Amino acid sequence: MGQGAPTTTSYALLGLLSFDRDTVAAGEPGLTGYELKQRAYNTLRFYWVSPATSQIYTELGRLQRLGLVAADVRAGRRTTRRYRITPDGTSALRGWLTTAEIEFPVLKHPVALRLLLGHLTGPDEVSRMLSDYVGQLDQRRAELRAVRASLGDDPRMGYPAMVADWGLDYYRDELRTVGRLLRRLESAPE
């Protein structure tokens, strides 16, 4: 990895850097890999992926080689690098957004997979599993609520807020659907 063309994840990370275009232009420094990792954790995690730390650094290296990001290197006892998107990076990102094909979302849902195989475990085990899932969903939703709250109504964060609200709707609907499934399992003449 790190060779060749950017992937969707590369563009996703580049996109996270694009939110600092203005503040960086006004003289503020960019983000360290560490900080970018945290931003990815707070946003991308809910509807894309949360790349491993090591991958963040690899991707930043690739984007830099391609001229899509630039780094402020601060040599000290320990060298730290702050990355910002370049004008080339912004155009590349815009080009990708407008021309690349948009794939249909992919869901990897271990809970649904286990429900499919319910005939091997029986309704009690399945109910237990779904109840566990409800607990996890509640927690996830609380995490996303906190993220959403941190965005406030800052108009510059309008799109991120929409995405967060989308996610919150999704978790609410999923909880509702799982609740229906649990009731259906109870009343099933198994």
Add this chain to the structure above:
Amino acid sequence: MGQGAPTTTSYALLGLLSFDRDTVAAGEPGLTGYELKQRAYNTLRFYWVSPATSQIYTELGRLQRLGLVAADVRAGRRTTRRYRITPDGTSALRGWLTTAEIEFPVLKHPVALRLLLGHLTGPDEVSRMLSDYVGQLDQRRAELRAVRASLGDDPRMGYPAMVADWGLDYYRDELRTVGRLLRRLESAPE
């Protein structure tokens, strides 16, 4: 691949073979790799993955080496193999279902990712993209409806039917949410 321990996808495929336990015990042959691929396309695709054909054969080879499936080899001009789950395979699958940790679902949502970066393209482009997505969602839903209909109310297919209904609810809710987002974009004082 094909070495070492089964992955979640291995168990998913093994699980698909588990639906034929009874008919196979009654003397019917198992499934070819080709047929298993189709079954995966009709079920797993909607909430797990649709493995490449080449991977199906690789996984079957691994499961066989592990003794979790057995093959009826029919040598002819062309050798064909029909696979069925073994008793060991059934216990391994049950063991996995009851003891392996259940991960939280992962969503890879390119549409949400693009919405996040709407500040780079503007509300018109974002609306166009979301409308495209609505069309794709409609189509996907129609495909899953057909799968659901093919399950009928056969009690042996009760769990697969629940999973399909779950998916249909998800598509319905997603369409609703995207509709709301489209209206929000229209009325936004961007």
Add this chain to the structure above:
DNA sequence: ACAGCCATGTAACTCGTTACATGATTAC
């Protein structure tokens, strides 16, 4: 002094994909 966070990177490995290669059988 010690914990916890900030910060960076390499190496080995796994999962899964695409590309390639082959050929039989069935329906028109």
Add this chain to the structure above:
DNA sequence: GTAATCATGTAACGAGTTACATGGCTGT
């Protein structure tokens, strides 16, 4: 006869992960 579908497999590659390695800075 020819197109579509049935059927099987290998090789090369890519994207991302975990494990490993290192060390500074900050608060208690």
